[in-house]
Amino acid sequence: MAGNSFGTLYKLSSFGESHGTAIGGVIDGCPPGVEINISDIQAELDRRKPGQSAIVTQRKEADEVQLLSGVFEGKTTGTPIGFAIFNTNQKSADYSHIKDSYRPSHADYVYDKKYGNRDYRGGGRSSARETAARVVAGAIAKQFLKPMSIQAYVSQVGDIELNKNYKDMDLSLISSNDVRCPDPEIAAQMEQHIKEIKKQGDTIGGVIDCVIKNVPVGLGEPVFDKLHAQLGKAMLSINAVKGFEYGSGFKGVRMKGSEHNDSYFTDGTTQTNFSGGIQGGISNGMDIYFRVAFKPVATILQPYETIDKSGNKVQTKGKGRHDPCVVPRAVPIVEAMAAMVMADALLFQKTLQ
């Protein structure tokens, strides 16, 4: 098991280190007959890839995906979809300084303690580069899920918050700016803030909101595999995520039952949606929405003190090309993980029919 597979019926098993030969994976369980447009998958990868704008890492990685199996004459065959993204632009020398020391709040220390050794180049398996495989699997899930739609956007960067309900915004504007925030004015402030943080050689956290529309009633399993529990695990498995809430979330704590309960219209839809589209772990047909908190990236381009393998103090400084804020590039990752969860739930629901 070892934690490199996600999903049960729609399942991704991924592999790959930041500076190894390739990253990739196997998608098992994608139903046959789904039309696959490779350029749609590549478009999702391009939203994640480094170097796409001034506010993300300036590494240049092509992130070009090759499908190796499972698609024939433009459609899935029901057999596993193997894929690989070959690594092409690693500068492993950038990482020789961390070979023997542990960067604070990275996985260096715990990998060494857990496994006894590690591929230290670029963070190895703990690198966020791993998420490219998730984006591929999510892009294919999105094709299968149509007409369900999954849209994520940045709602907070540091102290700059977007205090608007998704229903009061034009979500098509998400792609109109580099931050991926649907409010152009707030987006500009966020962008400005990220640039300042970057200038300081520092990093900053953020929040991503996600909305899933056109969800059929009945998805999700009722006890341990509640739909929001699966979404929560999916999100918390993304690098740098520190929190997850759905529907009323942490704010719902302050409400009374009489305020929080979602009354029904006669067609089964609800007048409010504090439930976030999920009741008792099962989708009720209303929009699903949730929020994901990301910490500031651990790699800062400032001098700092840390320890080496022998427990000696060492003075060092972050090098290389890194993101000052992870949320703009994490938007497609959040969508991809949500898509995999929904695909799995949809396949489970078919077993009841």
Add this chain to the structure above:
Amino acid sequence: MAGNSFGTLYKLSSFGESHGTAIGGVIDGCPPGVEINISDIQAELDRRKPGQSAIVTQRKEADEVQLLSGVFEGKTTGTPIGFAIFNTNQKSADYSHIKDSYRPSHADYVYDKKYGNRDYRGGGRSSARETAARVVAGAIAKQFLKPMSIQAYVSQVGDIELNKNYKDMDLSLISSNDVRCPDPEIAAQMEQHIKEIKKQGDTIGGVIDCVIKNVPVGLGEPVFDKLHAQLGKAMLSINAVKGFEYGSGFKGVRMKGSEHNDSYFTDGTTQTNFSGGIQGGISNGMDIYFRVAFKPVATILQPYETIDKSGNKVQTKGKGRHDPCVVPRAVPIVEAMAAMVMADALLFQKTLQ
């Protein structure tokens, strides 16, 4: 699969409806040689059971657990531990009013849509009564995990917040009051608030904090099964949970990397612990801590309007004996789920040794 199993190597498969013959489960993977004191398990169940204090539901359920297998001469044998809690005090007549109508923000509607039928008595499988099986499995996991300690407490009820770090309180005081809050003064305010809410026939939300101490370095799998992702899923699978955060959580979003990074002491411990004891999904030996948000209970003892199976509006009113606030009784459930996650992680780690 169908979502009634939790864990991989330490695995609970549970069963049971609120008003059926019994609830219970099978625990598979508990190692041999663990000393099992049935009274320790019963003590955990008693912390969860209804009727234990003035601020919880006044239903009287004995919740007496019977171990059916897997323990011989006081120790686990490595074979599965079957157990059952027979239901003894159901008042199914209390629920005839919901047979054909859907309570708002309950699982009635979605169960009917998902399965085509449901055991409507007491919420059936969607009842929080199901969590008793979790408490049994968690109590056994706690025995196995020693000397690791897992302590949860109530940190918020409605607007009343406990704004203190767990390190600045005496956690032995958690059991000194009915709310299970380690600060007696705040506890009294919370208790007072719950009583007022109850008098209104209303309900209120709350937050539970949990701290895990004496955790070995190296637990957790690095990609999809990150330790905090498993903890998050575990918590989000508990009835009424709306959010989860660990370490710096949603507040960490506002911090800079230079503030948030946890610098090492020379022994590998860290000077701060914004990471919440987990880096890259793997425990680093520091305390693990997280927070869980619970919504207000959906069943309110006030008149309300809803719909029936045919989509007609109906006027109704909550009946029966319900909790005005779920968090005091949810404390042992949070601990139980955390214990199962840690037991699973510990067993996985053994495969590397």
Add this chain to the structure above:
Amino acid sequence: MAGNSFGTLYKLSSFGESHGTAIGGVIDGCPPGVEINISDIQAELDRRKPGQSAIVTQRKEADEVQLLSGVFEGKTTGTPIGFAIFNTNQKSADYSHIKDSYRPSHADYVYDKKYGNRDYRGGGRSSARETAARVVAGAIAKQFLKPMSIQAYVSQVGDIELNKNYKDMDLSLISSNDVRCPDPEIAAQMEQHIKEIKKQGDTIGGVIDCVIKNVPVGLGEPVFDKLHAQLGKAMLSINAVKGFEYGSGFKGVRMKGSEHNDSYFTDGTTQTNFSGGIQGGISNGMDIYFRVAFKPVATILQPYETIDKSGNKVQTKGKGRHDPCVVPRAVPIVEAMAAMVMADALLFQKTLQ
């Protein structure tokens, strides 16, 4: 995991020792709306239970099953079906002689080595009593699978072989004799042979054949989870089984491709069925048939020499009430395991539709 669950979508998690409080299990994934007649389940258990005829063990066990959840108003609800069979007639004293010694070809030695301790009474978890839980889960699967039919029968006892194709016999005669062989003449010889063996205080092996009819085309997964691989694992997991073959089996080895290939009729059925109803791991709509080899029961009522925990030689003798030949009582177990495999495959196939 620890091996006490079987199946993925139709999943049994079982528990229980021979002389513990109860045996039982949890069936997760049985679809909602399946009519459950408890007397049909009990009837299957009665076919397995001890004491039913002169050629099986004379232990008297009621083997009365109690359903604890998951069935409401005579139908499954889609929630897990918990069940228990309480142990009532254990004579644990019969087993004090094996507490410290290892019976040859039993699991005593390996249990002690694997787990460090064991519940020695009646073989504990390694007792064939465990198979009663399988029969319950299989009986429910049979209800779900209708109109698919699964029929097993005894085709060999020691050297006495039934050399007939299942198509040339009246399978309704299986239940007409104690051996469960559809040929009355051969059945009489087998019965006579078992009685002689019993008189010697010895035991004898046997073979069970099984036929599955009315199978839809398309069940089974093509690579590692081929339908016959799942059937094979299911059968090999039954106590005392030493071999499995399907279709042409070991005899097919001697054939040429030109003889072995099953030519199609124009409707997709085949003129011969050496494939045993499965091609490339997937059912082709023809009858599935397979054979299962059982070794002679290890417990013999003769004096023998063995070793104790300290490696000393001990002289001992089998006691208690045991089967001289396992196959008559194993017929319903073979059917039950086959039913679970087919139920799982049917649910998987639904995910493609």
Add this chain to the structure above:
Amino acid sequence: MAGNSFGTLYKLSSFGESHGTAIGGVIDGCPPGVEINISDIQAELDRRKPGQSAIVTQRKEADEVQLLSGVFEGKTTGTPIGFAIFNTNQKSADYSHIKDSYRPSHADYVYDKKYGNRDYRGGGRSSARETAARVVAGAIAKQFLKPMSIQAYVSQVGDIELNKNYKDMDLSLISSNDVRCPDPEIAAQMEQHIKEIKKQGDTIGGVIDCVIKNVPVGLGEPVFDKLHAQLGKAMLSINAVKGFEYGSGFKGVRMKGSEHNDSYFTDGTTQTNFSGGIQGGISNGMDIYFRVAFKPVATILQPYETIDKSGNKVQTKGKGRHDPCVVPRAVPIVEAMAAMVMADALLFQKTLQ
């Protein structure tokens, strides 16, 4: 799930069609620190590859494996090992004749019925080419399992049987001939027979025996995941396999318990080994041995009649380069599957320690 993963703790997820871009897989759960010599893996692949001798298919496939991740500085890191074998010598035109018709006893018909479409080139996913991924995963498992040894050999081709116990032969002679039979005289007869069968444009079945030595006591889980049940499933999942038996197997059926029981020496080893090294599903430290039956290859180079997609009769004839007998090339596949089963069992056993 969909059946393209094998194993739980040592898990292969494989992908790839015969005539697609590549085949390959992801191995998750291989412990860190295992020395990996790529030439050892390639050597195993070379034993499986086409064109290696006069008695196998004359297709020329390089079958060159590329490791894409998980190995750093010559050792496994504990992260998933991704690998690919790019397809280089497909002659897809050879298969245009089967695009619209169904070859008897192949998977063509059932794939079309199950999935609605298929990659017909070279059998697509149902091609035995898929087994190359198994050989890679098995070769790595072998490194991890040392000093356990796994040796398979051909014991029957058609009617030519090797009636010798593995203990009475020199197993180092297995590699001395093209058939992979440790008795040179019988090997020569088998080779001669395969050549004659090939000349007829026909095919023939065979049996492979396998012996596993130096097995620790205690491997295997006691109920559904008995060690021999896992081995049986593993073998039955290999293309063309029709039967599996271990220890005394089908012959043990004829024995009495008094003959079949394996008496202990005082050190816990046994005087005979009818148990085949496994008791109650758990290894007892004696050699594990089992037999695997393979049917004759379905593709024959003779004219035959079959049906097309519309149910019309068509006259056709096998083309391309095929194996007259599958067993010589299946020897490394049997070993590979056995190695994966043993690796999984070994990792499970670690969780008890």
